[in-house]
Amino acid sequence: QQTYTLVPCIVPGRALIVTPGAEPVALALPGLYRPGSAALDRYLEAAAERSRLLTGPRPGRQAAAACEARWQSALTELCDWAGEAVMAPLLAAVRQMRPDGGEPARPLRVVLVPCGPLGVVPWHAARLPAPPGGPGPRYAVHEAVLSHASSGAQFLAAAARRRLPLAAGPQVLLADPELSLPWAELETATLRATCYPEALRYGEFLTVDGERDAAGTPEDVLAALPGGTVPASLVHLSCHAVAASRPTESALRLAVPPGAPAGAGRLTVAGILDASADQRPGPAGPLVVLSACETDLSGGHHDEALTLATALVAAGAADVVGSRWAVRDGPTSVLTAVLHHHLTDGRLAPPDALRATQLWMLDPHREPPPTLTGPLRAEAARPDLHQLCHWAAFTHQGNPAPGRPISLA
Structure with missing residues (x-):
């Protein structure tokens, strides 16, 4: 590999930096945990309150607005703390260790393995000191391509797993089977029109003829995953999801099979792992994009070792894009449309895309790419896309390498 891949394993007060061909380095980070975790504790409390409000009885408008304001304030404080306590010294140390001396034209490539509640932090959104006279806030994403792994073992397995060419198998686009996310229908229909014209249509897909290829049940999605009966090269799921207090119960909310109880429409972490338990992941895997809430988060045990995203990597996906919190439909549809533009037109690997x-x-000064049409193009013009709550939710799990440009053939 031409890249310089690093694996920081974050533990209280230390980051263990592992680099190819060198001895591990333990970097002291005094502000990482106690007595420096007040921002993290406040965020966990605000995030838990927000999740309860979003999943419980519909609150009054004033209560919802106050809760959202507290959460956004806590998120900002968390990202400020994450930059000062961890990412600024960590990236400086990594840059000094790089053979080229940290040439700024080439971003650092870093894989994070956070421990315990540190798995809830959006590390790519850690705010860094701005250079004198520099424009606006500067975040870790400006300086590094950041991926995540649930453990050293999963990192090694994912790094060795090849990416399937996007046209190597069926492409699956799933639109919310519950018909409660209007943007999901628009998002998936736009992706099929602009990026994947032969993709299979699952769920309640927005089409002129009303046709679809599958209802989008848990069985339909499992069949499209590695080891399934119709394994796909791309699985894009635009639906509801929930991060449960018991990590194995975190679930995607899919279509309920005919005659089955309502709970049969949930594809849980346990269901994903059980379906792949008797199979050894192959040498190559698909890209899975989870355009849904809290898909790279555990509701109670915040160690990211067991989330929907990491379960899919364990099941054989090469790359998984998931989210750390409940996201807004419109900005998320814009984000995923631009992501697929960089995958298909820009030919970037998933972490780079x-x-x-x-x-x-x-x-x-952003300009909308061709994948943004109609309402998505109008949504891209909203003035708040730069806010943390919109752009910072999504993370990458899986193969961290840039590799060759992702192939469409």
């Missing part, structure tokens, strides 16, 4: 998308959202 996600970074390019997030930098685009942070750019005050």
Whole structure:
């Protein structure tokens, strides 16, 4: 590999930096945990309150607005703390260790393995000191291509797993089977029109003829995953999801099979792992994009070792894009459309495509790519896409390498 891949394993007060061909380095980070975790504790409390409000009885408008304001304030404080306590010294140390001396034209490539509640932090959104006279806020994503792994073992397995060419098998686009996310229908229909004209249509797909290829049940999605009966090269799921207090119960909310109880429409972490338990992941895997809430988060045990995203990597996906919190429909549809533009038109590997998308959202002079049409193009003009709550939710799990440009044939 031409890249210089690093694996920081974050533990209280230390980051263990592992680099190819060198001895591990333990970097002291005094502000990482106690007595420096007040920002993290406040964020966990605010995030838990927000999740309860979003999943419980519908609150009054004033209560919802106050809760959202507290959460956004806590998120900002968390990202300020994450930059000062961890990412600024960590990236400086990594840059000094790089053979080229940290040439700024080439972003650092870093894989994070956070421990315990540190798995809830959007590390790519850690705020860094701005250079004198520099423009606006500067975040870790400006300096590094950041991926995540649940453990050293999963990192090694994912790094060795090849990416399937996007045209190597069926492409699956799933639109919310519950018919409660209007943007999901628009998002998936736009992706099929602009990026994947032969993709299979699952769920309640927005079409002129009303046709679809499958209802989008858990069985339909499992069949499209590695080891399934119709394994796909791309699986894009635009639906509801929930991060449960018991990590194995975190679930995607899919279509309920005919005659089955309502709970049969949930594809849980346990269901994903059980379906792949008797199979050894192959040497190559698909890209899975989870355009849904809290898909790279555990509701109670915040160690990211067991989320929907990491379960899909364990099941054989090469790359998974998931989210750290409940996201807004419109900005998320814009983000995923731009992500697929960078995957297909820009031929970027998934971690690089996600970074390019997030930098685009942070750019005050952004221009919409061709994948943004109709209402999505109008949504891309909203003035708040640069806010943390919109651009920073999504993370990359899986193969961290840029490799060759992702192939469409």
